[in-house]
Amino acid sequence: MERIEIQKTYKLYIGGQFPRTESGRYYTLTDKKGKVLANICQGSRKDFRNAVVAARGAFAGWSGRNAYNRSQVLYRIAEMLEGRRSQFEAELILQGETIFAAKKEISLAIDRLVYYAGWCDKYMQVFSSVNPVQSSHFNFSLPEPSGVVAIVAPQESGFAGLISAIAPVIAGGNCCVALASEKKPLSAISFAEVLATSDLPGGVVNILTGNTKELLTHMASHMDVNALVYCGKNKDEIKLARETAANNVKRVFVYDKNWNDPAEQNPYYILDTQEIKTTWHPVENIGTSGAKY
Amino acid sequence: MENKLKTSKNGSAGSKKAALDFSSGWNYDPSPESKDHIRLEKKYGLFINGEFVKPSSGKYFGTINPANEEHLAQVALAEEKDVNDAVKAARTAYNKVWSKMPAAERGKYLYRIARMIQERSRELAVIESMDGGKPIRESRDVDVPLAAAHFFYYAGWADKLDYAFPNRKVSPLGVAGQIIPWNFPLLMAAWKIAPALAAGNTVVLKPAETTPLTALKLAEIIRDAGLPPGVVNIITGAGKTGASIVNHKDINKIAFTGSTDVGKLIQRAVAGTDKKVTLELGGKAANIIFEDAPLDQAVEGIINGIFFNQGHVCCAGSRLFIQESVAAKVIRKLKARMESLIVGDPLDKNTDIGAINSKMQLEKIREYIGIGKNEGAEFYESSCSIPSKGYFCRPTLFLNASQSHRVVQEEIFGPVLTVQTFRTVEEVIEKANNTPYGLSAGVWTDKGSKIFNMMSKMRAGVVWANTFNKFDPTSPFGGYKESGYGREGGLHGLMGYVNLK
Incomplete structure (x- = not known):
């Protein structure tokens, strides 16, 4: 007799844990032929709010890590992913990709993580400045993470797109709550399992599955979320997101990109969810004769 | 004697x-500054397409001197049709002239404007103090020189933009609609116009309704500098005029400085459009005094932090935190220093605190003082005399205030300082950041490592360490959280006016 395969229960990823949705709701994911692939959690507003609490809780620690350390953690995610290629390949194929496209998307996702891992300890040098003010002060400006970022991941590119949206946000020291592609959620949850084993502190990345229409307003209006990244091109959703984001002057970034294009990566994506902080300190003016030598 | x-x-x-x-x-x-040399028209039109024109409605409104309630001039009220005309002029100038001009030439116009502001600085300072109520010492030494410096700084960027954004192609946005507040009328106009023009955009700017005169004087300078017609249009009016700018379909960028409430309205209004937005909104800055701080300097910093420009400063240090061990001493010194502040005629060179900008603002401040008293904080004000005419407010403290007090949580925008104490670094970080705002913060200590710790922990866009309320064209300014987004000043200030590809 053929062995019965153990199927995976796909759950949410919140604060480093894998809870089911508190709402108890699900939607069924099927393949092209209508065969049931999995019951996916239909995340709720409450799940989102819990995830924000987890993200906020992780923020001080993650943003306080030194840049070299963050860089290594991102690199570690890439390492973990490389080792589990076959699982992701299988899931992407289940979601309708060809073998060729699946392999390509995974390679790109891993390389993109390495790309942003490398930026962790460099973007600050590119985007900082020392400002030559007129008065006798030392004055410098540097980027700091905005805080908690809500991400509506792209619908089409379920895996590479998700990673493209998350990586620059966490490379910059933010924490995030990402809503995975509704149609292609499998690899998002498996990616959460990779994150859980990658030295990334719980709460830095939280991943929900569910319905964009239902969750978007809650994501955009939440008073403890500092920025919203929306990947897509639905005009009504973009308008709604921007309007509700005004409740707490949230920064909103709309990306309508082909994430499977290897060129769609640059440090300006990191800069988007950064704030520029400027510091002033007086400089005393004694001993100018020193400059003569 | x-x-x-x-x-x-x-x-x-x-x-x-x-x-x-x-x-x-x-x-x-x-020691009053003479105003004999000031030339003010009785009536000002709208500066559209390089000339002053009558408003389509024929309506004007008056602007007064808040220090004596005397009428200064009539100013045109721009309505939707005028906004259309201004935007049309800006669009035509963008398409036909400004976007085609070599960048270095654009820069030369900005240099010219900077120089002409310097040449007319005395006149501008006096009008600024007359129209807005700020002490002549500040308009003369801060507002006007900084306005000139902003144009001078950004002039040089015009032909160097490729160096500002590595590996990107820089292009202008188009027409920028800019709405500015009444606390630094000329300076805010400079903060808005200079980077916009340097990056190759054209401008429709609306000054605040209580302080339109220096912006109109700037319009004269822009005209006299020979800037091509339509590149800068300056139209006067109130909130409705501003709304017409925000909602105009042919504007590519909105830059707003003002209250957080209006900032949120703007963010909502442009939600369904492709307009790029930068917002510089309210604040409630913590000014933190540690026991190892140079206390006399710190007291000067506290005074400058909250009483500079009558406290009409979005980044004012309006929440004072003193470490418990030195609280009594600092408060004693602070009260003594407050007694020495001269409140009165803004045109007097000895005046430290001028007139509150408008009757409405004075009423708002008084309302907050009433709220503070009712909430139970200990009220203290300087015993100084204030003029019987005009809008004035004594420098005020609320001692023993607590986090939950509205006077601690809400922006008052006047010479009112709340005072709280703390014991540990941890505690003051929590308290300082526990606000929806995040514009600025002040830290006073002689210990370098403590400064850098506090600097990195403050969730605010500007941190002044052992100083306060310093500004410079090269220094980016702007908020975290509900204090807005985008930066003005410095290299980062260009970001809000360019497309990067």
Whole structure:
């Protein structure tokens, strides 16, 4: 007799844990032929709010890590992913990709993580400045993470797109709550399992599955979320997101990109969810004769 | 001369130590800045397409001197049709002239404007103080020179933009609609116009309705500098005019400085459009004094932090936190220093605190003072005299305030300082950041490592360490959280006016 395969229960990823949705709701994911692939959690507003609490809780620690350390953690995610290629390949194929496209998307996702891992300890040098003010002060400006970022991941590119949206946000020291592609959620949850084993502190990345229409307003209006990244091109959703984001002057970034294009990566994506902080300190003016030598 | 310097009489050993009494013995003679040289028209039109034109509605409104309630001039009220005309002029100038001009030439116009502001600086300073109520010392030494410096700084960027954004192609956005507040009228106009023009955009700018005059004087300068017609349009009006700008379909960028409430309205209004937005909104800055701080300097910093420009400063240090061990001493010094502040005629060169900008703002401040008293914080104000006419407010403290007090949580935008104490670094970080705002913060300590710790922990866009309320064209300014987004000043200030590809 053929062995019965153990199927995976796909759950949410919140604060480093894998809870089911508190709402108890699900939607069924099927393949092209209508065969049931999995019951996916239909995340709720409450799940989102819990995830924000987890993200906020992780923020001080993650943003306080030194840049070299963050860089290594991102690199570690890439390492973990490389080792589990076959699982992701299988899931992407289940979601309708060809073998060729699946392999390509995974390679790109891993390389993109390495790309942003490398930026962790460099973007600050590119985007900082020392400002030559007129008065006798030392004055410098540097980027700091905005805080908690809500991400509506792209619908089409379920895996590479998700990673493209998350990586620059966490490379910059933010924490995030990402809503995975509704149609292609499998690899998002498996990616959460990779994150859980990658030295990334719980709460830095939280991943929900569910319905964009239902969750978007809650994501955009939440008073403890500092920025919203929306990947897509639905005009009504973009308008709604921007309007509700005004409740707490949230920064909103709309990306309508082909994430499977290897060129769609640059440090300006990191800069988007950064704030520029400027510091002033007086400089005393004694001993100018020193400059003569 | 009557001499009542009380300390010299009573300061001998054994007697009770008297407070320094500056006001009765050391009278300053009036030292008013002359206004003979000021030329103000009776009526100002709208500056559209390089000339002053009548408003389509034929309506005008008056602007007054808040220090004596005297009428200064009539100013045109721009309505939707005028906004259309201004945007059309800006669009035509963008398409036909400004976007085609070599960048270096654009820069030269900005240099010219900077120079002409310097040439007319005395006139601009006096009008700024007359129209807005700020002390001449500040308009003369801060507002006007900084406005000129902003144009001078950004002039040089015009042909160097490729160096500002590595590996990107830089292009202008198009027409920028800019709405500015009444606290730094000319300076805010400079903050808005200079980077916009340097990056190759054209501008429709609306000054605040209580302080339109220096912006109109700037329009004269822009005209006299020979800037091509339509590149800068300056139209006057109130909130409705601003809304017409925000909602105009042919504007590519909205830059707003003002209250957080209006900022949110703007963010909502442009939600369904492709307009790029930068917002510089309210603040409630913590000014933190550690026990190892140079206390006398810190007291100067506290005074400058909250009483500069009558406290009409979005980044004002309006929440004072003093470490418990030095609280009594700092408060004593602070009260003594407050007694020495001269509140009065903005045109007097000895005046420290001028007039509150408008009757409406004075009423708002008074309402908050009432709220503070009712909430139970300990009210204290300077005993100084204030003029009987005009809008004035004594420098005010609320001692023993607590986090939950509205006077601690909400922006008052006046010379009102709340005072809280703390014991540990941890505690003051929590308290300082526990606000929806995040514009600025001040830290006073002699310990370098503590400064850098506090600097990195403050969730605010500008941190002043052992100083406060300093500004410079090269120094980016702007908020975290509900204090807005985008930066003005410096290299980062260009970001809000360019497309990057």
